[in-house]
């Protein structure tokens with residue numbers, strides 16, 4: 001992860017610094033409330049970028065989305081889901097056929113193996129139904145903490161704050177954390193954002209990262225949280 005673009009300096013200006021970074025004490029629940037409200041007012045209620053209609057499609061799409069764009073995933077999943085409409089069908093798929101369908105997605109060979117292994121595990125352990133428990137999801141092939149949080153939130157409506165590259169960058173710039181570690185940033189976000197806002201907050205931070213707080217060249221002059229953001233000089237001493 002390129003620290004320069006995340007706004008992560010590697011040295012926490014304040015707070016509990018360790019190798020993983022730190023949450024910043026300058027980010028309080030009240031300040032965070034103003035930030036989330038400003039993002040909501042500007043961006044509305046954004047939906048997920050991945051296209052899916054059920055937990056099966058969500059889980060497969062999430063696994064495919066690692067280190068590639070949602071747009072690329074959405075370009076291959078209609079054919080994939082038409083050919084393999086559920087876990088049972090996917091569990092019986094030939095790897096060569098999966099690879100040919102998802103070839104345009106990064107790491108397609110690994111992902112073809114992962115989605116079939118995931119389908120087989122769901123069939124064998126959970127009778128073809130995607131589990132909704134964190135530990136069970138984390139045990140599935142190709143599903144790490146971020147993917148688990150996305151599935152919990154988007155598939156089951158269970159509060160979780162997934163930290164992807166956009167959330168990581170935006171959180172560091174605004175001043176929630178000084179860390180390039182997604183788990184650390186997740187803990188900083190969930191410490192000051194109420195649980196009821198975790199799902200919408202995750203979507204808002206992604207939308208904001210894509211539309212305004214871009215990796216290269218953030219549009220600070222048009223930003224609705226400009227007045228609350230460390231990156232532009234608020235809270236001197238905490239600027240990433």
Ligand code: SF4
Nearest residue numbers: 213218220223229231
């Ligand atoms: S002010 Fe700039 S750095 Fe801060 S959130 Fe807005 S776009 Fe990102």
